[in-house]
Amino acid sequence: MMRASSQEWDGQDRSSSSAASRSSSSNHVSLEPPVTQSVRHRSLNSPIDSIHETKEEHAPESNSVHIRESVIGGLTETNHAFHRGGGPPGGWDNGPAVPAHRRRMVFKRNALWWLLHFIQVLVLSIIVILLLVAVGVPVSDNGVPQPGDYTKMEFDWKTDPRSYLKPMDSNFTDYNVLLDAHMHTTYSDGVLSPKQAIDYAIANGYNAVIVTDHQTVAGSIAAKKYAEKHHSDQITVITGMEYTCCRIHMNLIGINKSVAVTPPFPSDDELRDVIDKVHDMGGLVIVNHIPWSNATMLPWNDARLPNNPTREQLLDWGVDGFEVVNQNTFDLRSYQFVQENSDRLVALTGSDMHYPGSSYAWTTINAENRTAEAILDEIRNRRTSFLLDASGTRPLQLAPYNKNYFKYAPWGLIGDYFYGYADKYTGQYSFQGTFCQNEVLDTHGTMMGWFVLWLIVSIIVLEILYWFFRWLLLLVAHAIHG
Numbered sequence: 001m002m003r004a005s006s007q008e009w010d011g012q013d014r015s016s017s018s019a020a021s022r023s024s025s026s027n028h029v030s031l032e033p034p035v036t037q038s039v040r041h042r043s044l045n046s047p048i049d050s051i052h053e054t055k056e057e058h059a060p061e062s063n064s065v066h067i068r069e070s071v072i073g074g075l076t077e078t079n080h081a082f083h084r085g086g087g088p089p090g091g092w093d094n095g096p097a098v099p100a101h102r103r104r105m106v107f108k109r110n111a112l113w114w115l116l117h118f119i120q121v122l123v124l125s126i127i128v129i130l131l132l133v134a135v136g137v138p139v140s141d142n143g144v145p146q147p148g149d150y151t152k153m154e155f156d157w158k159t160d161p162r163s164y165l166k167p168m169d170s171n172f173t174d175y176n177v178l179l180d181a182h183m184h185t186t187y188s189d190g191v192l193s194p195k196q197a198i199d200y201a202i203a204n205g206y207n208a209v210i211v212t213d214h215q216t217v218a219g220s221i222a223a224k225k226y227a228e229k230h231h232s233d234q235i236t237v238i239t240g241m242e243y244t245c246c247r248i249h250m251n252l253i254g255i256n257k258s259v260a261v262t263p264p265f266p267s268d269d270e271l272r273d274v275i276d277k278v279h280d281m282g283g284l285v286i287v288n289h290i291p292w293s294n295a296t297m298l299p300w301n302d303a304r305l306p307n308n309p310t311r312e313q314l315l316d317w318g319v320d321g322f323e324v325v326n327q328n329t330f331d332l333r334s335y336q337f338v339q340e341n342s343d344r345l346v347a348l349t350g351s352d353m354h355y356p357g358s359s360y361a362w363t364t365i366n367a368e369n370r371t372a373e374a375i376l377d378e379i380r381n382r383r384t385s386f387l388l389d390a391s392g393t394r395p396l397q398l399a400p401y402n403k404n405y406f407k408y409a410p411w412g413l414i415g416d417y418f419y420g421y422a423d424k425y426t427g428q429y430s431f432q433g434t435f436c437q438n439e440v441l442d443t444h445g446t447m448m449g450w451f452v453l454w455l456i457v458s459i460i461v462l463e464i465l466y467w468f469f470r471w472l473l474l475l476v477a478h479a480i481h482g
Helices: 002-015 017-025 100-142 194-203 218-230 268-280 290-294 311-317 332-340 372-380 403-419 445-481
Strands: 064-070 077-083 177-183 208-211 236-238 240-244 249-253 284-287 321-326 346-350 361-365 385-388 422-425 440-443
Touching (some): 100 445, 177 249, 177 321, 177 346, 177 372, 194 208, 208 218, 218 236, 268 311, 284 372, 290 321, 321 332, 332 346, 346 361
Parallel strands (some): 177 208, 284 321, 321 346
Antiparallel strands (some): 177 361, 361 385, 422 440
């Protein structure tokens, strides 16, 4: 097809060489120039639009090698006629000067092409970004699987805190119970099953635990059944739950039935009713992690659990004690408050274990035996102390990687990246389907502006590199075939 076209052009110019010479001053720019005495190189779709005219002598068709070049992306196609015998040895002859009006016409057309091409690339880039947002953000919102596969974790060591720690109360030297009074399982927001939670507790030197999942006693009942069947001589499980709302977290221990949860922001009377109900069920109420509950949260500049009752209010409402160590935080004020009201309050410690890690505190009890009833009886009589290791136990264990994490993490990370252009604050979860603070969304307009600017700069740089290497390839092709 190309060869026939070239022969046709050649014949046209043989019949009228003067017409070819007059075409340089014509206002009409031919898109299909003949390859004859005036040999023209024109890129049909490219902004590179130069016209070369050779000497008046015609190069025979047999001396021309026609090369068709297709550039990746289909943007340009160029037809070249390289003369083996008719052209100058140093390369193409520049020929006569191109008239100014034609240069202006070519410049305008090239400028328009570049503008439309840039807009096309920019629009395609924006479409790709929007597609990434459309997929990545929902994946990030719905939750990427945990990096660790906690279902495969096993705990095959044994820590003995007695060997290197002494009780907080130096007179409390005789004890046969090392209790963790606060831990979670997969029945709420923990990552270990009841079985694993018991194995973890044994490995870290506990011989008694109170399992306190949020809003339910189901996890503690499952843990109790497993322990009685497989480790009855090693550990005792006391049932309970963590009553969770936006004002307070309390462990309700020694109960076998879940207590109905009041609204996210219960009134004082509603909290008092919960305490009374637990006492009617034969259980105890322990106030959890007051430092955590009262910690300031930004951007609200308010407590994590707003309107958290004071210690004096809670004492008046009839709570039985306070958690004085939570994880590795020692609540000195609550400990002192318990000491000041030792005839009414008991001090307990809890790992608040959601993820397996170091253990920091063990409640010490000297019970008549290691049954749940005997341990609860000592707690009711406020006869406890504790061991504290602020640096935590060893060894630690990493969960093996979850293969599903690697599958979905790239999309989740893309979603997290775009979330970086705005700070979304939801506040503390109430464990009742709501949050304890009003959501705040703070967008970073300056960062978005810089993103657009860097996107434009990147497109320009990539375009320059593309056309540079394309030009380089054409030079190489010219050198090879010239």
